Amino acid sequence: MNIQDLLLKDAMIMDLQATTKEAAVDEMVARYKDIGVITDDALYRKDILAREAQSSTGIGEGIAMPHAKDSAVQRATVLFAKSQNGVEYDALDGQPVYLFFMIAAPEGANDTHLQALAGLSSLLINPQLVADLKLAQTPEDVQELFAKAQAAKDAEDAKEEAEEAAKAQAAAATPADEQKPFIVAVTACPTGIAHTYMAEAALKETAAKMGIDIKVETNGSEGVKHQLTADDISRATGVIIAADKKVDMPRFNGKHLLNRPVIDGIKKPAELIQKTLDEEGSIFHATESQASEEASADKKTLWSRIYQDLMNGVSNMLPFVVGGGILMAISFLLEQTVGAHSTTFIFLNSLGNNAFNFLIPVLAAYIAISIGDRPALMPGFVGGYMASQATASVISSDSPAGFLGGLAAGFIAGWVIVGLKKAFKNLPQTLDGLKPILIFPVLGLLIVGFIMFFMVNPVFAQINLWLSTFLTHLGAGNALLLGAILGGMMSVDMGGPFNKAAYTFAIGVFTTTKDGSLMAAVMAGGMVPPLAIAVAATIFKNKFTGSERKQAFANYVLGISFITEGAIPFAATDPLHVIVSSVIGSAIGGGLTQLWQITVPAPHGGIFVAPLANHGLLFVLAVLIGTFVSALILGLWRPVAKEA
Numbered sequence: 001m002n003i004q005d006l007l008l009k010d011a012m013i014m015d016l017q018a019t020t021k022e023a024a025v026d027e028m029v030a031r032y033k034d035i036g037v038i039t040d041d042a043l044y045r046k047d048i049l050a051r052e053a054q055s056s057t058g059i060g061e062g063i064a065m066p067h068a069k070d071s072a073v074q075r076a077t078v079l080f081a082k083s084q085n086g087v088e089y090d091a092l093d094g095q096p097v098y099l100f101f102m103i104a105a106p107e108g109a110n111d112t113h114l115q116a117l118a119g120l121s122s123l124l125i126n127p128q129l130v131a132d133l134k135l136a137q138t139p140e141d142v143q144e145l146f147a148k149a150q151a152a153k154d155a156e157d158a159k160e161e162a163e164e165a166a167k168a169q170a171a172a173a174t175p176a177d178e179q180k181p182f183i184v185a186v187t188a189c190p191t192g193i194a195h196t197y198m199a200e201a202a203l204k205e206t207a208a209k210m211g212i213d214i215k216v217e218t219n220g221s222e223g224v225k226h227q228l229t230a231d232d233i234s235r236a237t238g239v240i241i242a243a244d245k246k247v248d249m250p251r252f253n254g255k256h257l258l259n260r261p262v263i264d265g266i267k268k269p270a271e272l273i274q275k276t277l278d279e280e281g282s283i284f285h286a287t288e289s290q291a292s293e294e295a296s297a298d299k300k301t302l303w304s305r306i307y308q309d310l311m312n313g314v315s316n317m318l319p320f321v322v323g324g325g326i327l328m329a330i331s332f333l334l335e336q337t338v339g340a341h342s343t344t345f346i347f348l349n350s351l352g353n354n355a356f357n358f359l360i361p362v363l364a365a366y367i368a369i370s371i372g373d374r375p376a377l378m379p380g381f382v383g384g385y386m387a388s389q390a391t392a393s394v395i396s397s398d399s400p401a402g403f404l405g406g407l408a409a410g411f412i413a414g415w416v417i418v419g420l421k422k423a424f425k426n427l428p429q430t431l432d433g434l435k436p437i438l439i440f441p442v443l444g445l446l447i448v449g450f451i452m453f454f455m456v457n458p459v460f461a462q463i464n465l466w467l468s469t470f471l472t473h474l475g476a477g478n479a480l481l482l483g484a485i486l487g488g489m490m491s492v493d494m495g496g497p498f499n500k501a502a503y504t505f506a507i508g509v510f511t512t513t514k515d516g517s518l519m520a521a522v523m524a525g526g527m528v529p530p531l532a533i534a535v536a537a538t539i540f541k542n543k544f545t546g547s548e549r550k551q552a553f554a555n556y557v558l559g560i561s562f563i564t565e566g567a568i569p570f571a572a573t574d575p576l577h578v579i580v581s582s583v584i585g586s587a588i589g590g591g592l593t594q595l596w597q598i599t600v601p602a603p604h605g606g607i608f609v610a611p612l613a614n615h616g617l618l619f620v621l622a623v624l625i626g627t628f629v630s631a632l633i634l635g636l637w638r639p640v641a642k643e644a
Contacts, residue, residue: 003120004146006078006103009139010035013081016100019554021089025049025066028079028102037079037104040072044104047072058091059195062134063124067103076105078120080142082134086547088554094569096551099133123149125201180213183276184228184236188219188243189262196220199242199265206269212277219247238276239284240265249284257284306411313367313410314504317359321507322604324355329516329601329612359511360406361385364413371414372421375440379416379448383409386452393457401452401460403508408456413448420444479517479594486518487525487590487626491582494529494564494571507603516599520613523562524593524623525586527606530566531559531623532585532630533578540635548641559627562606577638585630592622 013031018024025048033041047068051057058064064087079102086096101120124130129149136142185203189195200216207214217228230251233239238256241247242265258272258281265272275281331348338344361384368380386392387405401408420440427435489502502525506518537544537552544552551569558566571578596618602609607623610616 011079012139016081016083038072043072056090058089060093062098064097069105073104073106182213185216185240202269256281309370312370313363316366317363320359324352325603328352360388364406364410367410368413372417376417379444380413395458397461399465401457402464405460483521483594484587484591488587490525491586516601520593520598520600521590524589526564528586528626529582530555531627535631536635543638560607581633585626589626
């Protein structure tokens with residue numbers, strides 16, 4: 001697809017004014033509305049943000065490609081926008097975005113937007129084009145640059161196809177001992193866009209530098225390109241699969257094969273190529289079950305799969321926690337003035353409680369669906385609901401299995417469905433339709449319900465009861481230590497496994513006991529890193545470059561809003577100084593919240609929910625002390641910056 005056909009001059013924004021992700025989206029959507037590309041800006045914006053919620057379209061290297069396909073779009077269009085100072089866009093590399101390509105496609109466009117994304121990605125892997133686009137002054141400059149890039153790519157593609165054919169012929173005529181090492185690869189990502197082609201480019205470029213012949217098949221939105229032939233596979237020393245979706249595997253039977261996420265193809269091409277040359281990949285056997293296939297390939301570790309499944313549950317549960325928790329907290333604040341019998345209090349409190357009633361079932365359901373796909377949704381949801389009910393157990397108890405039981409329910413439901421899929425994989429084709437509508441729902445629910453009722457709930461109800469009792473009688477010294485540990489964990493990886501583990505633990509306690517003391521610790525710990533960086537950049541100006549100081553200013557807003565991720569770009573470029581200083585400050589902030597017995601009855605919101613705390617001013621003071629300690633350590637320890 002020729003991207004020039006979609007790049008309209010009147011849709012371009014050559015000096016984007018926005019400084020935040022949401023503002024950038026709003027500015028671009030407004031331009032689309034002004035020129036008549038969309039009829040309903042609210043609908044289109046909603047779909048753009050819904051796509052961003054799945055995963056950031058900031059692909060790295062200063063580029064973002066937000067996209068949506070809906071009924072509001074009148075014609076397929078790509079809006080180009082350029083920011084002079086960069087926008088914090090939650091990009092995959094943590095860096096600001098300078099170039100934007102917002103793709104709009106009509107509802108019946110037959111995946112036009114994905115094709116446009118693929119076309120864009122294949123052009124934007126050229127660093128020279130990216131550099132030239134950052135310097136472009138007019139829409140005409142942009143169109144001219146893409147015209148040249150497209151022509152160069154078309155010529156390169158034709159040359160490459162010819163060279164591949166010539167190589168194949170030469171290889172057939174050359175004695176085996178005189179041939180250059182040859183490997184094959186397949187790249188693919190879920191949407192078949194940017195990462196598919198970025199991995200291809202990285203593998204090819206690295207192979208050329210290493211003196212290795214490589215052929216890379218791309219499984220993108222435009223279909224399979226550079227498809228591997230039987231002869232290619234036969235000649236290859238080994239196979240690299242850099243993919244996050246299923247690809248055609250039986251053809252690689254008997255070959256040494258490395259199966260990795262597509263990001264490894266981008267970030268670790270030399271490692272993948274060398275391991276393949278050394279035949280470190282496991283020999284792939286196409287006749288084995290899918291489970292065996294995955295075991296023979298080192299795509300993901302067991303822990304990474306568990307973490308991915310857990311985060312799918314947590315991320316889908318959080319809106320229930322945040323929405324319900326904040327409304328409940330507001331109701332308790334209003335109760336002091338309007339009374340417990342007022343309509344306002346009853347409405348807000350019951351609404352918050354209704355949201356809370358769903359969070360454990362939703363957690364379990366989405367953990368299950370991550371493991372066993374859609375058939376696991378219902379048994380996971382019911383298993384989670386059973387975990388939230390004290391009566392859903394063979395043993396009488398005053399305590400439900402709670403949050404921990406919900407976690408167990410999600411994993412059990414997911415793996416039960418995986419087991420049922422394997423058990424019924426050889427069902428006659430005529431009965432195949434019974435699996436999703438009868439076999440999986442009935443047997444899945446029966447097995448999960450049995451395990452929860454007779455095994456999980458009795459055990460986890462006692463664990464939950466013990467945890468509640470332990471926290472109720474926790475001494476001041478132990479509470480301070482626990483608060484410091486949780487606060488520090490929030491800064492170890494700033495949104496990664498340690499951060500999520502601490503936050504998830506605090507949520508579990510909060511939902512079980514309605515005690516917000518540990519929520520205060522993790523919230524203070526999560527607010528410190530971005531605030532400390534902002535303060536350090538303000539006080540110690542010579543320790544930060546001009547662009548870093550501009551970027552750090554936004555962390556004031558991110559920090560007070562409890563968005564720890566604002567510190568990630570700084571931690572990525574200077575992990576030792578930033579992470580160590582942040583952990584110390586966060587641990588102090590988290591510990592102080594427990595020393596002063598602060599509770600925050602809301603799971604999110606940062607400074608904006610401080611009025612809901614029992615000691616709001618002390619909560620703010622704990623955050624400030626942790627922030628300034630961390631900022632001083634960072635400012636004094638960090639070396640003087642060198643301007644690029």
